[in-house]
Amino acid sequence: MIVIDPGHNGMNWAFPEEINQIVDIGTGTKACNTTGTTSYEGYAEPDFTWAVAQLVVERLEALGATVTLTRPDNDGWGPCITERAAIGNEFGRDAVVSIHADGGPDDGRGFHVIYPKVLPGYTDDIAAESQRLAEALHASYLDTGMPVADYRSGDGYSVRDDLGGLTLSDSPVVFLEAGNMRHATDIALLQDPTFQEKIADAIVAALVEFLGAA
Ligand code: ZN
Numbered sequence: 717m718i719v720i721d722p723g724h725n726g727m728n729w730a731f732p733e734e735i736n737q738i739v740d741i742g743t744g745t746k747a748c749n750t751t752g753t754t755s756y757e758g759y760a761e762p763d764f765t766w767a768v769a770q771l772v773v774e775r776l777e778a779l780g781a782t783v784t785l786t787r788p789d790n791d792g793w794g795p796c797i798t799e800r801a802a803i804g805n806e807f808g809r810d811a812v813v814s815i816h817a818d819g820g821p822d823d824g825r826g827f828h829v830i831y832p833k834v835l836p837g838y839t840d841d842i843a844a845e846s847q848r849l850a851e852a853l854h855a856s857y858l859d860t861g862m863p864v865a866d867y868r869s870g871d872g873y874s875v876r877d878d879l880g881g882l883t884l885s886d887s888p889v890v891f892l893e894a895g896n897m898r899h900a901t902d903i904a905l906l907q908d909p910t911f912q913e914k915i916a917d918a919i920v921a922a923l924v925e926f927l928g929a930a
Contacts, residue, residue, distance in 0.1 A: 718776060718923060719808025721786040721800050721881065722769035723816040723891075724752035724762040731793035739798045741880030742838050748796035753819030755903045764906055765815040766790040768894070771916035772813070776923065784808065801884035810927055811849055812889040813919055814881050817906055820896040824867025829854045830874045830891035832882035839877075845888040853890055853922035860914040862895055862905065888926070892919065 728735045728751045735749040752761030769785060776783045784807035786800045795803070804812035818828075831850040832839040839846070854872055864872030876882055882889055894915055895902035905911040
């Protein structure tokens with residue numbers, strides 16, 4: 717059982733009160749959700765995450781996996797990060813992958829993979845497996861040709877304790893920041909349907925590697 721979380725939602729921007737409601741992520745509080753980032757030409761992160769998620773689901777289902785998305789369409793708001801985590805915990809026992817693209821500096825390129833910091837009582841039971849999934853995704857994503865992020869440290873990895881999708885997860889979980897939507901080269905790739913297929917292939921390859929070795 718795998719959950720694919722297409723980050724944000726296409727109409728979050730139209731529901732500020734709903735997405736700004738404060739939710740409890742265990743280690744603190746956060747807004748329910750955010751609008752995500754947007755390219756300079758107006759390509760929205762939810763459109764990217766939704767497109768890639770469809771390709772990932774198709775591929776996983778073709779392999780016989782049971783896959784659940786955290787939202788049924790790209791035309792509404794939410795769900796809140798707490799609800800996304802709950803969906804992951806209910807339907808994504810084997811793995812949860814949350815798809816994003818970053819809004820980094822104009823001159824910065826590349827991807828990074830986020831996994832949870834060890835937090836006693838929260839992520840201590842899933843942190844090691846999440847790191848293993850992150851390493852599988854880091855390796856497979858390099859095959860797309862996208863470089864690791866050069867505008868941040870960590871060699872394409874980030875360990876976080878402030879994301880509800882990580883802190884509330886009872887399943888191995890990673891976030892993919894697939895590239896920088898503010899960089900001309902990255903956004904051209906992120907919008908390209910052929911490259912989106914490569915991204916989906918990389919996510920599926922990582923899941924196969926991770927689950928095969930489990
Ligand atoms: Zn995002």
